[in-house]
Amino acid sequence: xxxxxxxxxxxxxxxxxxxxxxxxxxxxxxxxxxxxxxxxxxxxxxxxxxxxxxxxxxxxxxxxxxxxxxxxxxxxxxxxxxxxxxxxxxxxxxxxxxxxxxxxxxxxxxxxxxxxxxxxxxxxxxxxxxxxxxxxxxxxxxxxxxxxxxxxxxxxxxxxxxxxxxxxxxxxxxxxxxxxxxxxxxxxxxxxxxxxxxxxxxx
Numbered sequence: 001x002x003x004x005x006x007x008x009x010x011x012x013x014x015x016x017x018x019x020x021x022x023x024x025x026x027x028x029x030x031x032x033x034x035x036x037x038x039x040x041x042x043x044x045x046x047x048x049x050x051x052x053x054x055x056x057x058x059x060x061x062x063x064x065x066x067x068x069x070x071x072x073x074x075x076x077x078x079x080x081x082x083x084x085x086x087x088x089x090x091x092x093x094x095x096x097x098x099x100x101x102x103x104x105x106x107x108x109x110x111x112x113x114x115x116x117x118x119x120x121x122x123x124x125x126x127x128x129x130x131x132x133x134x135x136x137x138x139x140x141x142x143x144x145x146x147x148x149x150x151x152x153x154x155x156x157x158x159x160x161x162x163x164x165x166x167x168x169x170x171x172x173x174x175x176x177x178x179x180x181x182x183x184x185x186x187x188x189x190x191x192x193x194x195x196x197x198x199x200x201x202x203x
Contacts, residue, residue, distance in 0.1 A: 004031065005028075005031050007073070010028070010073075010074050011070050013027055013028045014028065014065065014068060014070060014074065017062070017065050018065060018066055025062060025065075028074070029058055029062075032058075032074070032075060032078060033054065033058065035075070035150075035151065036054050036057065036058070036078060036079070036082060037050060037051070037054050038146075038150065039079055039082065039143075039146055039147070039150075039151070040053045040054050040057070040082050040086055042134070042135070042139075042142040042143060042146045043082075043083060043086035043087070043090075043139055043142065043143060044086045044089050044090060045135065049089050050086075052089070053082055053085045053086050053089055054082065056085055057078060057081045057082035057085055058078075060081050060085075061077065061078050061081055072157075072160070073153075073157065075151060075153075076153065076157045076160055076161060079147065079151070079153075079161045080160060080161045080163075083143060083161050083162060084163075087139075090139070129184060130180070130184065133179075133180050133183040133184050134146070134176075134180065136179075136183060137176050137179055137180070140162065140172050141172050141173075141175060141176035141179065142176075143158075143161070143162060143172075144158055144162070144169055144172040144173050144176060145172075145173065145176045145180075147161060148173060155169045155170055155173075
């Protein structure tokens, strides 16, 4: 599992980038691009589109780095940019796209394998089942679930990314969990105790 930057390390890198240090920019990008792709994939489940969104989001973030407010996490700011770009990509495909729509209509290729440490067969089975179910949620629910469980963002931070009230995020999470239970129960009836450990299964 990739080791994440501490808040102090991140702030130090951003100060260096603002002073024009290209190496600091490379390090910051390297530490976020894999997580960014995993997030964008949930919004835009098409490899080429997801790669394009990630590249554009990183370019926009670096171009606007002087305006970055260090009271926020960099990932919150970066994911906000990427989320909006992802929605724009979907809207170009379908003029009636709504952030609460179910995006199963868009074909998805196989998600790239994560470079995590080896897992037990049971853990992989559970994780695969959970992520397959997550992919059947609406884009808003997928986004909220990914940021809450995978990125450990607070509801307030997710609300910032998605530009909606905190109450809406709580509603997305509540509805997403209920839908996941509905989707997962037939296949994992004997493992539902483990499904309540969603934060571990989905990491």
